[in-house]
Amino acid sequence: MTNKLLDKTLRYYIVFALLVLIISAPMSYFTTLWMYSGDTRHTLKISKRAFFKYSLPHIKESDIKVWNSMNWNIRIIDPQPQIRHDSIFNQMILDTLEHEDQPYRVLMTPIRIEKKPYSLLVRVNMIESEDLVRSIVWVFTGIILLLFAGLYFITRYLSIKLWKPFYDSLAQIEHFEIDKNIQPQWLETNIEEFSRLNQSVNKLIERNIAIYNSQQEFIENAAHELQTPLAVFQAKLDTLLQTGNITIAQADIISFLNQSVTRLSRLNKNLLLLSKLDHNHYTENELLSVPEVLKRQIDFFSLQAEAKEIQFISLIDSQLTISANSSLIEVLVSNLLLNAVRHTESSGCIDLKMIGSRLILSNTSRGEALDESKIYSRFSKVNPSSQGSGLGLSIVKKIVNHYNWKLIYKWENNLHLFEVVFDIQEKF
Amino acid sequence: MKILIIEDERVLAESIETYLSESGFICQIASTVSDALEKISFYDYECILLDLMLPDGDGFKVLKALKQDAKTDGVIIISAKDMLATRIEGLNLGADDFLAKPFHLSELLARVQAIVRRKMFNGIPVISFNEIEIDLNAKSVRVNHKDIDLTRKEYDLLLYLFGNKNKVLSKAAIAEHLSGDMADMLDSHDFVYAHMKNLKKKLNEYGCADYIKTLYGVGYKWQG
Numbered sequence: 328m329t330n331k332l333l334d335k336t337l338r339y340y341i342v343f344a345l346l347v348l349i350i351s352a353p354m355s356y357f358t359t360l361w362m363y364s365g366d367t368r369h370t371l372k373i374s375k376r377a378f379f380k381y382s383l384p385h386i387k388e389s390d391i392k393v394w395n396s397m398n399w400n401i402r403i404i405d406p407q408p409q410i411r412h413d414s415i416f417n418q419m420i421l422d423t424l425e426h427e428d429q430p431y432r433v434l435m436t437p438i439r440i441e442k443k444p445y446s447l448l449v450r451v452n453m454i455e456s457e458d459l460v461r462s463i464v465w466v467f468t469g470i471i472l473l474l475f476a477g478l479y480f481i482t483r484y485l486s487i488k489l490w491k492p493f494y495d496s497l498a499q500i501e502h503f504e505i506d507k508n509i510q511p512q513w514l515e516t517n518i519e520e521f522s523r524l525n526q527s528v529n530k531l532i533e534r535n536i537a538i539y540n541s542q543q544e545f546i547e548n549a550a551h552e553l554q555t556p557l558a559v560f561q562a563k564l565d566t567l568l569q570t571g572n573i574t575i576a577q578a579d580i581i582s583f584l585n586q587s588v589t590r591l592s593r594l595n596k597n598l599l600l601l602s603k604l605d606h607n608h609y610t611e612n613e614l615l616s617v618p619e620v621l622k623r624q625i626d627f628f629s630l631q632a633e634a635k636e637i638q639f640i641s642l643i644d645s646q647l648t649i650s651a652n653s654s655l656i657e658v659l660v661s662n663l664l665l666n667a668v669r670h671t672e673s674s675g676c677i678d679l680k681m682i683g684s685r686l687i688l689s690n691t692s693r694g695e696a697l698d699e700s701k702i703y704s705r706f707s708k709v710n711p712s713s714q715g716s717g718l719g720l721s722i723v724k725k726i727v728n729h730y731n732w733k734l735i736y737k738w739e740n741n742l743h744l745f746e747v748v749f750d751i752q753e754k755f
Numbered sequence: 756m757k758i759l760i761i762e763d764e765r766v767l768a769e770s771i772e773t774y775l776s777e778s779g780f781i782c783q784i785a786s787t788v789s790d791a792l793e794k795i796s797f798y799d800y801e802c803i804l805l806d807l808m809l810p811d812g813d814g815f816k817v818l819k820a821l822k823q824d825a826k827t828d829g830v831i832i833i834s835a836k837d838m839l840a841t842r843i844e845g846l847n848l849g850a851d852d853f854l855a856k857p858f859h860l861s862e863l864l865a866r867v868q869a870i871v872r873r874k875m876f877n878g879i880p881v882i883s884f885n886e887i888e889i890d891l892n893a894k895s896v897r898v899n900h901k902d903i904d905l906t907r908k909e910y911d912l913l914l915y916l917f918g919n920k921n922k923v924l925s926k927a928a929i930a931e932h933l934s935g936d937m938a939d940m941l942d943s944h945d946f947v948y949a950h951m952k953n954l955k956k957k958l959n960e961y962g963c964a965d966y967i968k969t970l971y972g973v974g975y976k977w978q979g
């Protein structure tokens with residue numbers, strides 16, 4: 328499974344943010360706590376020093392009671408023998424106001440009042456540290472939510488704005504077809520990587536189009552150049568026929584050579600046609616009546632069928648008019664009919680139906696369906712010894728695709744069935 | 756009757772020359788545009804055969820020059836570039852006919868004759884040969900002054916055979932002539948036999964001599 332680049336980035340950001348949170352929340356808690364306890368220690372020491380400096384010199388033994396009743400957090404208590412110098416510790420002390428134990432930070436130190444030993448107790452309520460933890464949790468939750476939201480929106484913004492040229496280029500590359508002759512139009516971008524990408528794709532496309540064009544040009548030139556030697560060949564054959572005293576065997580050879588010339592010439596024409604179709608040379612359309620085109624072709628091919636003792640039935644119930652190139656339509660129809668006549672055996676049957684916008688041509692098969700994945704590819708022949716060029720159906724397919732019509736092949740009741748659906752909505 | 760063959764492929768030009776001169780035409784060959792332009796300025800031709808791809812330029816140049824002098828009448832383009840656009844451009848520039856390479860010499864001769872006849876007879880287009888009269892306008896045939904009912908194909912066949920007098924015509928050449936533009940779609944030339952049989956039968960019925968010879972396995976020939 329593949330993920331979008333930005334989703335992946337977002338995932339890393341979120342994992343990182345979570346990690347930072349997990350590590351930083353306790354860290355900052357303990358740091359704060361440590362700093363706080365440092366602070367209380369400092370406070371305790373300051374209170375002690377203030378007591379030593381300002382209060383202790385003036386306190387008499389008789390004052391202790393009064394002092395203690397007026398000072399809650401700095402008290403003079405009986406001497407604690409185990410305490411020899413400053414000692415700081417935590418202690419839970421019952422708060423008589425709130426009736427609960429509250430944490431206190433306590434400093435004890437030995438003092439002398441009128442030469443008699445006492446202990447000084449300084450304490451600070453630590454109740455704030457619990458609030459602190461709560462505040463820290465809230466603040467961190469807030470921060471993390473803010474961070475996630477920020478990451479999400481920044482990623483969205485990036486994908487919409489920043490990455491737009493990239494996704495646009497990607498879509499254009501995906502839809503690029505070399506035979507359509509449409510150069511991609513890139514979006515303006517000031518991001519170096521994207522403009523580099525576009526430039527290199529441009530170069531790639533230009534080079535490919537150049538190669539493609541030169542290949543097409545080569546096919547066209549080759550096809551044209553071949554026609555002249557073929558003309559010489561044909562002329563010489565005709566001359567040979569005039570030399571007199573031609574035996575039947577020799578005439579047979581000449582007839583085969585004649586056939587080869589015709590086949591070669593037709594092959595050339597078909598290659599040219601395919602190359603032109605690839606190059607979208609057929610852009611001039613005119614209004615054509617399909618039944619009329621059909622009738623013209625039927626006259627010719629029914630004679631061919633008759634000579635081969637094939638039954639030819641045609642039914643035209645349509646007044647379909649289409650906007651298309653007349654030569655292409657003639658080629659489409661004649662290639663289908665030629666195939667039917669060529670591949671139907673004697674005493675077989677060809678049935679042509681033109682109903683509405685559908686042309687259905689069926690002919691008796693040799694008992695098995697054709698491999699649909701192969702019949703439209705160039706130079707694929709079901710019967711290698713047949714006279715066909717192997718280009719007929721690929722031309723038909725190309726023409727059908729050119730006009731966005733549909734070509735359907737079916738094999739039913741031992742019949743090959745080719746159906747062309749002239750989808751006229753596309754063109755009007 | 757003079758014919759100019761503008762074709763840079765020497766062998767082809769010579770084959771055409773031989774075939775046409777045997778049928779009574781006087782042929783000249785030009786293999787470049789400049790050569791052709793020079794010949795055109797000196798002589799008048801009944802028919803000009805024009806190849807489009809010439810070593811020193813486009814055959815259309817010759818056509819344009821002819822058009823300027825109003826001499827385009829009788830040009831047949833013989834080209835390897837068999838495209839609708841080329842055909843249309845050629846015909847627009849005043850050419851009379853277009854024959855795609857490769858072609859049968861007999862077909863070329865038939866086309867040349869059609870053009871020459873149109874120029875020469877000019878309104879009285881009737882060919883007669885012994886007991887046969889062919890009316891080119893009405894496309895009808897008379898044998899011993901009696902109209903004979905021929906189908907379109909049989910009429911074409913007769914004219915073709917007659918035009919290629921004393922030439923051996925292969926079945927392929929005849930089949931292609933009868934099929935016109937669709938010629939290269941032919942798989943079998945067997946239908947020629949049926950047409951030929953009918954034509955010969957009809958001519959016989961009207962007392963026409965047996966001019967059409969069948970050369971078994973080779974083809975047919977109009978002898979006379």
